[in-house]
Amino acid sequence: MHVTFHGATREVTGSFHTLTTESDTILLDCGLFQGRRKETEEKNRVLPVDPQTITNIVLSHAHIDHSGRLPMVTNKGFKGNIFCTRATADACGYLLRDSAKIQEGDASYLNYKTARNFLAKLKTGSAEVKLSKDEMHEIGALLKEGKHLLNTQAIEKLLTEQRLEVIRPLYSLEEAEASLAYFAGIPYNDETVVGRDLSCTLYDAGHILGSAMVVIRALNGTRPKNVMFTGDIGRFGKPIIQDPTLDFAEKDRDIDLLIMESTYGARLHDPVEDMKPMLRRVLQETFDRGGSVLIPAFAYGRTQELIYYLHELYMADEVPQVPVYIDSPLATNITNVFGEHPETYDQETHATFLQNGVNPFSFKHLHFVQSVEESMALNRDQRPHIVLSGSGMCEGGRILHHLRHKIHDERNTVLIVGYMGQNTLGRRIQEMGQEYEESGRKGPAPVLNFYNKEYPLNARVQAIGGFSAHGDKNELIRVLKDSNLRVKKIALVHGEEEQSLAFAETLRGLGYAVTVPCHGQSITV
Numbered sequence: 077m078h079v080t081f082h083g084a085t086r087e088v089t090g091s092f093h094t095l096t097t098e099s100d101t102i103l104l105d106c107g108l109f110q111g112r113r114k115e116t117e118e119k120n121r122v123l124p125v126d127p128q129t130i131t132n133i134v135l136s137h138a139h140i141d142h143s144g145r146l147p148m149v150t151n152k153g154f155k156g157n158i159f160c161t162r163a164t165a166d167a168c169g170y171l172l173r174d175s176a177k178i179q180e181g182d183a184s185y186l187n188y189k190t191a192r193n194f195l196a197k198l199k200t201g202s203a204e205v206k207l208s209k210d211e212m213h214e215i216g217a218l219l220k221e222g223k224h225l226l227n228t229q230a231i232e233k234l235l236t237e238q239r240l241e242v243i244r245p246l247y248s249l250e251e252a253e254a255s256l257a258y259f260a261g262i263p264y265n266d267e268t269v270v271g272r273d274l275s276c277t278l279y280d281a282g283h284i285l286g287s288a289m290v291v292i293r294a295l296n297g298t299r300p301k302n303v304m305f306t307g308d309i310g311r312f313g314k315p316i317i318q319d320p321t322l323d324f325a326e327k328d329r330d331i332d333l334l335i336m337e338s339t340y341g342a343r344l345h346d347p348v349e350d351m352k353p354m355l356r357r358v359l360q361e362t363f364d365r366g367g368s369v370l371i372p373a374f375a376y377g378r379t380q381e382l383i384y385y386l387h388e389l390y391m392a393d394e395v396p397q398v399p400v401y402i403d404s405p406l407a408t409n410i411t412n413v414f415g416e417h418p419e420t421y422d423q424e425t426h427a428t429f430l431q432n433g434v435n436p437f438s439f440k441h442l443h444f445v446q447s448v449e450e451s452m453a454l455n456r457d458q459r460p461h462i463v464l465s466g467s468g469m470c471e472g473g474r475i476l477h478h479l480r481h482k483i484h485d486e487r488n489t490v491l492i493v494g495y496m497g498q499n500t501l502g503r504r505i506q507e508m509g510q511e512y513e514e515s516g517r518k519g520p521a522p523v524l525n526f527y528n529k530e531y532p533l534n535a536r537v538q539a540i541g542g543f544s545a546h547g548d549k550n551e552l553i554r555v556l557k558d559s560n561l562r563v564k565k566i567a568l569v570h571g572e573e574e575q576s577l578a579f580a581e582t583l584r585g586l587g588y589a590v591t592v593p594c595h596g597q598s599i600t601v
């Protein structure tokens with residue numbers, strides 16, 4: 077049996093590994109590479125294996141860097157099942173559609189830019205083709221259907237006629253929807269046949285709702301062999317979801333190869349216990365100033381955790397009960413998925429909410445904003461309130477107009493609860509805001525640039541670090557040391573090179589045999 081690493085090697089995104097026996101090829105995750113378009117475009121466009129040769133896919137969880145290329149596989153001759161938990165399958169229904177819409181939007185914007193540049197060249201006379209003024213005006217009017225709506229078909233027609241490059245999305249909304257028919261939801265801790273002599277069992281990974289660690293068991297040969305893939309490993313003691321599994325079935329305890337994530341292999345997080353008190357303090361201070369709190373939040377996991385903590389704080393009457401707005405259609409849909417899967421909740425959630433007949437994701441002051449008009453109307457509300465909106469890194473979506481209306485006011489707070497990638501607006505807000513705070517708010521406020529305008533960052537910027545969905549170094553080690561697994565060899569994936577290599581050293585110090593595979597490398601089990 078061979079395991080080959082095709083993605084998330086010495087980097088975080090693009091999780092994609094194959095497990096090959098004489099008769100079968102099993103794909104573990106089918107994720108999208110994320111980051112700057114230039115760097116990821118080519119890596120995403122070419123699939124490293126022919127989808128027709130894949131027997132089945134086992135998906136660890138729904139995050140796009142693990143699931144985002146599934147429609148490309150199902151669209152090119154794959155005939156098997158995508159095995160994952162039911163919660164993951166339900167969440168993928170929303171996330172893959174959302175991903176397709178983003179791909180389509182990006183492609184049509186890039187095509188629009190090519191068309192617009194072509195027209196500009198015509199105007200300055202630097203293009204090889206010459207058109208009359210009327211013809212140019214006609215083409216210009218063709219590019220847009222309204223103020224914000226691009227005429228995709230007309231743009232593509234123009235580019236094709238002029239033999240200019242037309243960018244296609246990785247997959248369409250239709251293809252994303254077609255991929256959903258391949259999902260087969262299975263429960264945790266149940267053995268399922270996935271190949272001729274291969275079975276898989278999913279164990280809770282505690283990372284996000286429905287996330288799983290996968291044990292693949294190969295039954296041919298003199299003794300069964302086990303390959304375990306952790307997917308992403310969560311933190312211990314977080315609300316709503318269970319902790320990462322430590323107790324594995326006897327048959328799954330001897331692991332010949334462990335493919336393990338290492339996102340925070342060299343870092344430590346703030347303690348989980350500090351999160352609620354920190355949140356309470358930020359809210360109280362902001363409301364004392366008469367301000368509102370704006371929270372850029374990822375739709376899957378982070379939003380629901382915040383709803384959970386706010387619900388607890390409101391129930392205990394620990395903060396002023398101002399309205400809370402969830403302003404993200406995707407987050408609203410994902411919150412419904414959470415509501416539909418109480419079987420995955422931890423003990424505490426059952427004791428605090430379900431046993432008292434209370435839905436953790438619904439309370440009097442919580443409002444799910446639907447239309448763009450409702451979202452805009454929030455900007456006129458001068459009373460203190462809380463808004464959770466996306467995108468999580470402030471790179472697009474409704475969060476931008478909330479920022480535009482809130483960051484000039486020093487009474488307000490922008491609360492950062494997630495990782496802000498380099499070169500994102502979220503990162504700039506975090507860095508500039510904290511620098512200004514550390515200077516004692518001396519001099520004029522730092523200025524942010526977005527929507528082609530400048531905005532002074534007068535609002536307070538606060539960050540709470542413990543919200544991460546990934547276990548830190550000690551939590552990753554805990555899964556190895558405190559579980560009943562007996563691990564022969566570890567391959568570290570899903571971490572920036574520096575994190576993976578440092579974690580490998582730590583594990584070697586603890587007596588484990590560890591490798592950090594490179595892209596395309598294989599290991600024989």
Ligand SMILES: [Zn+2]
Pocket residue numbers: 137139142283308
């Ligand atoms: Zn993840």
